[in-house]
Every structure is written in C-alpha cells, then in structure tokens.
Amino acid sequence: MAAGKDDLDAYGIPVVPAPAGAASRKRRAIVDAALTEFLAEGYSAASMDAVTARSGVSKATVYKHFGSKERLFLAVIGDVLRKTCADLEPAGQAIAAAPDLRSALVRLTTDRARILLRPDVMALRRLVIGEIDRFPQLGRLWCRVGHDVDDGPLVEALTALDARGDLAVPDPKLAARQLVAATVGVPQLVRTFSPEAEIDEAELERVIGSGVDLFLARYATGA
Known part of the structure; x- marks a missing residue:
C-alpha cells in the first residue's frame, strides 16, 4: 500500500503527479534531476543551478513548481518513499x-x-x-x-x-x-x-x- 496524497500533505510533502501533460513532465524532470543532485551532494551542498542544468528547464520553472529548495527536497523524498511503498506488496x-x-x-x-x-x-x-x-x-x-x-x-x-x-x-x-x-x-x-x-x-x-x-x-x- 503506497502513501497517498493525504498522507504526504499531512507532513507538508509536495506531491509529484504522474507526467500526463507538459507541466507534469517538467515537474517529473525536475524531481529526477534533484534526486540525483541531493544524493550526490547532500541537501546543504546541492545546487539549484545544477538541478536546473540536469533537468533541462529554466530556474524560473523550477521555482514556479516548487517555490524553494526546501520544498523541492521534501518532494523528492516523498516521491521516492511513495514509489518504494508501491513496490512492497x-x-x-x-x-x-x-x-x-x-x-x-x-x-x-x-x-x-x-x-x-x-x-x-x-x-x-x-x-x-x-x-x-x-x-x-x-x-x-x-x-x-x-x-x-x-x-x-x-x-x-x-x-x-x-x-x-x-x-x-x-x-x-x-x-x-x-x-x-x-x-x-x-x-x-x-x-x-x-x-x-x-x-x-x-x-x-x-x-x-x-x-x-x-x-x-x-x-x-x-x-
């Protein structure tokens, strides 16, 4: 059973939707790029410029979707947790x-x-x-x-x-x-x-x- 949207909202974790439209695909690309950056550098040393470069979108788009580095980090963790739970039958x-x-x-x-x-x-x-x-x-x-x-x-x-x-x-x-x-x-x-x-x-x-x-x-x- 995976953690649902309400579970994540209760902890202030932004939900990443499935990439159905252009906006969702960009959001997905940002989260994937941020995961790579956070795992490689940790939270403090992770660079939003590097996330922008990895994702192929503008920095304005990154901040439009997530607002801050903190909310992006929370979204990344919540996304991976949700996927991991989905694998556990x-x-x-x-x-x-x-x-x-x-x-x-x-x-x-x-x-x-x-x-x-x-x-x-x-x-x-x-x-x-x-x-x-x-x-x-x-x-x-x-x-x-x-x-x-x-x-x-x-x-x-x-x-x-x-x-x-x-x-x-x-x-x-x-x-x-x-x-x-x-x-x-x-x-x-x-x-x-x-x-x-x-x-x-x-x-x-x-x-x-x-x-x-x-x-x-x-x-x-x-x-």
Whole structure:
C-alpha cells in the first residue's frame, strides 16, 4: 500500500503527479534531476543551478513548481518513499492463509529486504538520517510509511493467526516490528553505516531464516 496524497500533505510533502501533460513532465524532470543532485551532494551542498542544468528547464520553472529548495527536497523524498511503498506488496491475507507459515514469512521478509537494500533506497535513508534535525517531518513520514502503511497488512495477519490459535501474539503491532527488525533490520543496519558492505544471497538467506525462526519461537502457542 503506497502513501497517498493525504498522507504526504499531512507532513507538508509536495506531491509529484504522474507526467500526463507538459507541466507534469517538467515537474517529473525536475524531481529526477534533484534526486540525483541531493544524493550526490547532500541537501546543504546541492545546487539549484545544477538541478536546473540536469533537468533541462529554466530556474524560473523550477521555482514556479516548487517555490524553494526546501520544498523541492521534501518532494523528492516523498516521491521516492511513495514509489518504494508501491513496490512492497501487501501480504496480510497470504500470510494468514499460508499452509507453511515459516516459508511465507521468509518470502515476505526476503522480498522486502531486496527492495529496502537497493542502493537508491539506502542512499535515500542515509540522506534522511543526515537531515533529520532540519526536516523532522521526514523522519515522521518515514516511520508513518514503514510502521503504519507497510506493516499494516502484516499486523492484520498476525491478529488473525492469534485469533485462530496458530500463534500467541498479544500485541500484533509490536510483533510485526520485531519480525522486521530481526530480519530486514539486520542487513539494513549494516548497509546504512557501511555502504560498501556486501550482503550476498547466502548471507541474506541465513540472517532472514534465523530471524523468522526467532520470531516463531517467541510467538509459538505455549511458548
């Protein structure tokens, strides 16, 4: 489930529409160029002149669409977050109905890890962390997207599993966060602060399998 327009508006994040007309295409070109510039230089050192040159539009057009460097930065982050969320498929019903719960959880967390460990997403994560004091709304949005939007279907699945007696999950929201932390969170933490670290498929499989086993041992009925 992707963050919608209302979600972004609540955090003061300008929404970037799909490039249907000339104005939307220019707006899209500006955001794409700004993403490249912000990731390369950071917020403070990023140049609006460079964004203008990369996008192929005039500086007046850039300011007409976004008004300021700050609003352009917010639009860039919101745009990438929305796209990333769209790649994360809701899995609530599939998890609750899976004949092999362990395999389903491994598949879910592995798919999520492959998306969240992409170089572009990791670079964005580092950028947001570096600018969190200047733009606290970005941190709140990141948590909103991660905890409420992405984890929502998983919380529903854990609630259903608890009701059926397949697992004993008194706090499904906390359990969902623990599952993500024990699986996706391990390689994500490494890659956040060591961008050069290589996490191959065998290591990812080992970490995620171990994290899922830890989770199932904790929430097994009678544990």
